[in-house]
Amino acid sequence: MSATARAAGSPAEGPPGRRTLPPLENDPVPLPGTRRGSVPGPTPSSRRVGRTGSTPGAPAHAPSSTARAAGPAPARSGRAHTAPVRVGTPRTRPAARPAASTGPVPRTAAGSPASRLRATVGAHRAPVVLLVVTLLVATALGLLFLNTAIAVNSLKATQLRAANEDRAQEVQRLEQQVVSGGTPAELAREARAAGMVPAGAAAYLVVGEDGTVTLRGEPVPAEEPEPAELPAIPPPPVAGGGD
Amino acid sequence: MARPPRPPAPRRRSAPPLRDGSSGAFTSRRAPGSRRLAGALQVSRRRYSIGFVLVVVPLLVITGKLWLLQGVDSGQYALAATQDRIRVQDVAPLRGSVVDRDGDPLAYTVEASRVTADPTLVDDPARTALALTTLLDVPTSELTDRLSRDGRYVVLASQVPPETVDEIEELGLPGVFSEDDPVRLYPAGSVAGQVVGFTGREGHGLAGIEQSLDEQLAGTRGERRVEVGSGGHPIPSGIDESTPAVDGSTVELTLDSDLQFVTEQRLQEACQDGATTRASAVVLDVHTGQVAAMGSCPGYDPGNYARTDPELLGNPLVSSVFEPGSVLKAVTLAAAIEEGRATPETVLSVDGHIDAGDRVVRDAHDHQPIDWTVTGILAKSSNVGTIMLAREVGDAKLEEYLRAFGLGRTTGIELPGESAGILQDSTEWTESRSANVPIGQGVSVTTLQMASVYQAIANDGVRIEPRIVSSIGGRPAPAPGSTRVLSESTADDVAYMLEAVVGPGGTAPLAQVDGFRVAGKTGTAQRANPECGCYAGGGYVTTFVGFAPADDPQYVVAVDLERPTSNEEGGQVAAPVFADILRQALTADGIVPSGTPRPDFVLTGPE
Known part of the structure; x- marks a missing residue:
């Protein structure tokens, strides 16, 4: 239906203008082969643009739009069956989009077919460029943001690590104090300073099987040794560091 | 001979009539179809070959050099580049403790550092020595002497406690570094000293348990690779990989x-x-x-x-x-x-x-x-x-x-x-x-x-x-x-x-x-x-x-x-x-x- 619909629609717009196009399509002979594929793209689209711009009140708009949606497909299938055709299809798409393309519209009315082609191509590139630029800016901003976030976090991590190290050192210092305070020599010195004396022989209270308690040994208070008798206590450990 | 057809340029300028109605950046000023003009680009063969040689020979030279750099010597250069900015530090493992039957340590290790310097990176030996003398408790004259020596490695002090090392790092002296140098402590002093033994300067056991179980106590060394700046200090958020050191095993004795x-x-x-x-x-x-x-x-x-x-x-x-x-x-x-x-x-x-x-x-x-x-x-x-x-x-x-x-x-x-x-x-x-x-x-x-x-x-x-x-x-x-x-x-x-x-x-x-x-x-x-x-x-x-x-x-x-x-x-x-x-x-x-x-x-x- 689409091919016929377009065929029916286009003559209605302006048969003479359309008539000039065929030579244009044959004209790109000097263009490279890939170009040739793109040519059919702009062609139908220019036709469309001309329609939207020139006929503001066209009631044929709605029906023709359905025809347009399907339009490129037949154009493709009808025109070229080689791969390059595909290159043309994406070009047509942005053109179908915004009404922004109203600017270049008058250009279609005048000038040679070649210049009109270039103008329309440029006009349809603008949104692409905008899109790409937007993407680039967004990427750059995103990267900037990510980098900043990473830097901030790494800074935080460094600070936390430093704080952790400080605590570990503090713990090490305290542990060192505990260890050196708990050595037998240190305990003996502290005990002596507190007025304690080494215990003598112990006496034992033994609970028998029948519950009777017997005393083994003789409990006697430990005697205070003469200060001169005290053996030299080894010097305090040379525990370097905190204390 | 083919000069006459040159005038296309003026002709291009005479194109204005085409531009009527169409204006903007994307409009070509060239007359349509004027892009290719027969004979416009005719060049003499000699100029062509000179140009060819001028372009191709340097290109070839550059390609050759590139191939040499990237293909043949690449490993070497990559290594040299890496070595230039990566500093490898040994991470010393903490030597295992020797404890008695109740778990009270008879010998244990605490972290400490050795402060070293690279004299080639030290700007002003006298000032650096002055800044370090009180912290390291080494006379200024001795420090100055060491910092002015030839060579790239001098030890300024050993077994420096961590807090002192922090203070030194805060000074940010160029060319002054620190490396792990754990201290072995024997809190009990001479009690069980003959059994426990001692370690030498290198950290190896030289007597007692320290010697006979040196392998188990020693642990395995780790390594830290850091990207460093020109002053030899690590670059924050640069390369910083480390293989952690495995601390030595604790040896528990039957002693009371x-x-x-x-x-x-x-x-x-x-x-x-x-x-x-x-x-x-x-x-x-x-x-x-x-x-x-x-x-x-x-x-x-x-x-x-x-x-x-x-x-x-x-x-x-x-x-x-x-x-x-x-x-x-x-x-x-x-x-x-x-x-x-x-x-x-x-x-x-x-x-x-x-x-x-x-x-x-x-x-x-x-x-x-x-x-x-x-x-x-x-x-x-x-x-x-x-x-x-x-x-x-x-x-x-x-x-x-x-x-x-x-x-x-x-x-x-x-x-x-x-x-x-x-x-x-x-x-x-x-x-x-x-x-x-x-x-x-x-x-x-x-x-x-x-x-x-x-x-x-x-x-x-x-x-x-x-x-x-x-x-x-x-x-x-x-x-x-x-x-x-x-x-x-x-x-x-x-x-x-x-x-x-x-x-x-x-x-x-x-x-x-x-x-x-x-x-x-x-x-x-x-x-x-x-x-x-x-x-x-x-x-x-x-x-x-x-x-x-x-x-x-x-x-x-x-x-x-x-x-x-x-x-x-x-x-x-x-x-x-x-x-x-x-x-x-x-x-x-x-x-x-x-x-x-x-x-x-x-x-x-x-x-």
Whole structure:
């Protein structure tokens, strides 16, 4: 239906203008082969643009739009069956989009077919460029943001690590104090300073099987040794560091 | 020749008519179809080839160089580049701790750093030295001197505590670095110093447990690779990879720090009596063969080993040997009883002296023939009676027993430099040697071997090799070998006879511990004079080895005192030291005396 619909629609717009196009399509002979594929793209689209711009009140708009949606497909299938055709299809798409393309519209009315082609191509590139630029800016901003976030976090991590190290050192210092305070020599010195004396022989209270308690040994208070008798206590450990 | 068609340029400019209505950046100013004009680009062949050469030759050169750089030498350059900005730091593992049986550290390591510098990166040696002098406690002149040296590495200070290193890093001095240099601390000082040993400058163990278990204590080195800036300081958020170091395993000893302290203190006291030049003692757990305390005087503080007489930096308990003297008589008598040649009640008529080849062996105090029981022979420490019994047993059999008790070979304890002692083959014994060995002369043992002999007697005849390491890195040490040396009844008989030594009429009543039944044996052996290799002027080694409670033995204590200038006997000098150490071992462990009375010993034969 689409091919016929377009065929029916286009003559209605302006048969003479359309008539000039065929030579244009044959004209790109000097263009490279890939170009040739793109040519059919702009062609139908220019036709469309001309329609939207020139006929503001066209009631044929709605029906023709359905025809347009399907339009490129037949154009493709009808025109070229080689791969390059595909290159043309994406070009047509942005053109179908915004009404922004109203600017270049008058250009279609005048000038040679070649210049009109270039103008329309440029006009349809603008949104692409905008899109790409937007993407680039967004990427750059995103990267900037990510980098900043990473830097901030790494800074935080460094600070936390430093704080952790400080605590570990503090713990090490305290542990060192505990260890050196708990050595037998240190305990003996502290005990002596507190007025304690080494215990003598112990006496034992033994609970028998029948519950009777017997005393083994003789409990006697430990005697205070003469200060001169005290053996030299080894010097305090040379525990370097905190204390 | 083809010049005329050039004018297209002006023609292009004359295109305005085309631009009517179309304006904007994307509009071409060129006339349509004017892009290609025949002959417009005609160039001479010579200019073309010159241009070609000008473009292609440099391109080729560049490509070639690129290929050389990227393809051929790439690895080398990449390496050079990496080395230029990556600094590799060793991450020192923390050496494992050595702890006692309660987990109290005897040796442990704390983090510290070595402050170094690269003189080529130091801008102003004088100023840097001034900034560091108070922090490192090194004179300014010395620092300046080191910082001005040629070369790229100087050590400014070692074992600097972490907080000082932080302060130095805050100064941000260029060319000053720090690297790991952990400090080994020995909080207990000289307590168990000989057992624990010490580490050298390089961090390797040079004595004691530190040496014998160096591999397990050392751990594995790690590595940190950092990207550094021009000043040699790490770039934040640059490359920073590290392989963590694996810390060394903790070694748990069977020692009891408190008992160790008391033992060493008591030995210290013994050393101060004016005649004793060296005193050693070892405490073994009867049922496990574990060393509960082991020390000697003079000892040393491992944290201070550099300022200690190198002669003292060993562990004489396992490395120096002496002739045990009478304490070995217990082995001879045990052999006689086990072989069925005697019982504790057998009565022998013992003379005051006995011929032994080229010499005569006497008892300590010559006497007329007396009827002594075997118990009496041991209690009175009769040389003659012991030799008589040894002759009953025979040299080969006696040697067999001596070796079974562990003499003449190392005990296998986890300490370096252990001596095997000396025990000749019985086939080589002369007649006088045959008479000397049973009474503990002509044989050399270590204090630990002596204690191990009595451990076998106390443990119902089963000898367990003494060990001092209970676990490494949380894994229990392999169980020591145990062998039955005596039958249970023989062991009981020997223990009974040994109790008589401490009882009334024995040689060592001073070895008694209030409330407990103690068994043991004195020894007073002539000490070989190191100057002449003879006994003259060598003095004596007095020993006491015993265990308690006699009816249910828990601890074996062996004490030996080297007294070159005195001839006092073991019962007078070594026994009190033995008693004090044993009392501490029993009371601290909460051993309750059985309360059974000491048996009445029959020392002499019926009249």
